[in-house]
Amino acid sequence: MSYNYIELVSLVLLAIGCFFILSxxxxxxxxxxxxxxxxxxxLIDTLGSGFIVLALIVYSGFSLLSLKLLLIPLFxxxxxxxxxxxxxxxxxxxxxxxxxxxxx
Amino acid sequence: xAKLNKDSLKTLSFITYFIILFVFWFILSGYLKxxxxxxxxxxxxxxxxxxxxxxxxxEDSLPLKIILRLPFYWIWLFKEIFKSGITTTALIWNGKYxxxxxxxxxxxxxxxxxxxxxxxxxxxxxxxxxxxxKKTFLVHALSKKLSEDLQTDDMNKVITDLDx
Numbered sequence: 001m002s003y004n005y006i007e008l009v010s011l012v013l014l015a016i017g018c019f020f021i022l023s024x025x026x027x028x029x030x031x032x033x034x035x036x037x038x039x040x041x042x043l044i045d046t047l048g049s050g051f052i053v054l055a056l057i058v059y060s061g062f063s064l065l066s067l068k069l070l071l072i073p074l075f076x077x078x079x080x081x082x083x084x085x086x087x088x089x090x091x092x093x094x095x096x097x098x099x100x101x102x103x104x
Numbered sequence: 105x106a107k108l109n110k111d112s113l114k115t116l117s118f119i120t121y122f123i124i125l126f127v128f129w130f131i132l133s134g135y136l137k138x139x140x141x142x143x144x145x146x147x148x149x150x151x152x153x154x155x156x157x158x159x160x161x162x163e164d165s166l167p168l169k170i171i172l173r174l175p176f177y178w179i180w181l182f183k184e185i186f187k188s189g190i191t192t193t194a195l196i197w198n199g200k201y202x203x204x205x206x207x208x209x210x211x212x213x214x215x216x217x218x219x220x221x222x223x224x225x226x227x228x229x230x231x232x233x234x235x236x237x238k239k240t241f242l243v244h245a246l247s248k249k250l251s252e253d254l255q256t257d258d259m260n261k262v263i264t265d266l267d268x
Contacts, residue, residue, distance in 0.1 A: 020193065027196035035232065035244040036203050039192055043229040047189040050182075064134045071131065081226035081233075088234040088244065098203050098244055 010059035017051030024048055032099045034091045038084050045080035049073060117168050121161065125151055170266050177266055184259065185228050188250060192230040195247055205234075206251045208241045211264050221263045225254065 020043060027040025050073050057066040129144045155161055170177075195201045208225070212218045222233040222241060230250040235242040245251035 020189065023193045023196050027192075030196065030199070031201065033203070035234070036201065036246060038232050038244075039230050039246050040196065042226065042232070043189055043192055043196075046185050046227060046229060050185075064131065067131045077227065078223075081223040084226050084232055085222070085234075088232050092234045092242070098205060 006058060006061075010055040013051050013055035013058060017048050017055060020044070020051060021048035034096055035088060035098045038088055042080065042084055045076055045084075049076055113168065118161065120168060120171070121155075122148065122152055173266055177262070180262060181224060181227070184224075188228040188230045188253070191250060192246060195230070201246050202248060204245055204248065204251055206243050206245060206255065208243050208254055209260070210239050210241060211260055213264075213267065217263060217267050220266070221260060224259055224263060228259075 024040045024044035027043065028037050031037050031040055053069050053073050057069050060066055060069070125148045126144065129148055133140070133144065135141065135144070210218050210221050212221055218236065218239075222236050225231050225233045225241065225243060230246040231254055232244045233241050234244050243251070243254060245254065
């Protein structure tokens with residue numbers, strides 16, 4: 001197996017992105033309440049998708065395609081806080097109290 | 105940018121908005137034929153007219169003053185996201201989280217700045233803005249360290265300085 005340099009870099013970036021998505025999914029299950037789970041979802045939105053798009057840009061080389069790829073995290077950066085905030089605000093308004101310490 | 109009066113600033117922001125729309129169209133399509141460029145121009149003009157009619161081009165919706173500082177701000181924001189992302193990942197794996205609510209003061213002058221600050225807090229993993237009052241945010245943080253990072257006021261200062 002012989003990888004060239006660019007493939008190796010994009011592989012490493014993909015692995016980092018996958019790791020963040022895995023941790024986010026784990027957090028989504030493991031964390032105690034709604035508010036904490038939003039943090040885990042935010043981790044997937046920002047770092048997970050960011051690293052994967054970065055890996056794709058490195059892999060495809062710089063062209064018009066990479067500009068299009070750059071638009072994906074740009075839109076995610078504008079929309080993901082809005083959804084997170086909407087969920088948090090609704091949970092807060094309907095009377096959910098955040099759990100305090102860990103271990104229930 | 106020197107002192108401009110209100111009308112010329114408005115015209116300038118219209119032109120900038122138009123250019124941004126056209127560049128966006130070009131990135132998405134990638135065509136260079138003159139007929140297709142003309143169709144692109146027509147659609148950009150249509151979108152421009154619609155956003156003018158929807159009053160989406162008010163004075164602080166397209167903050168011209170900060171547009172040159174935005175790339176630096178984004179680089180700084182990515183750095184912050186990365187740092188707190190590492191912290192949050194570690195918290196998820198080792199389970200030493202202790203969620204807490206804190207209130208954070210915002211010192212931005214206009215609505216765009218406040219929305220920007222609230223979004224930046226939510227974007228950095230481990231902190232979520234729950235409620236925005238006039239000048240104070242209710243923030244949910246995943247651990248004590250993350251909430252202390254927020255209370256050092258660094259992010260607030262950077263975003264306030266963006267709009268000077």
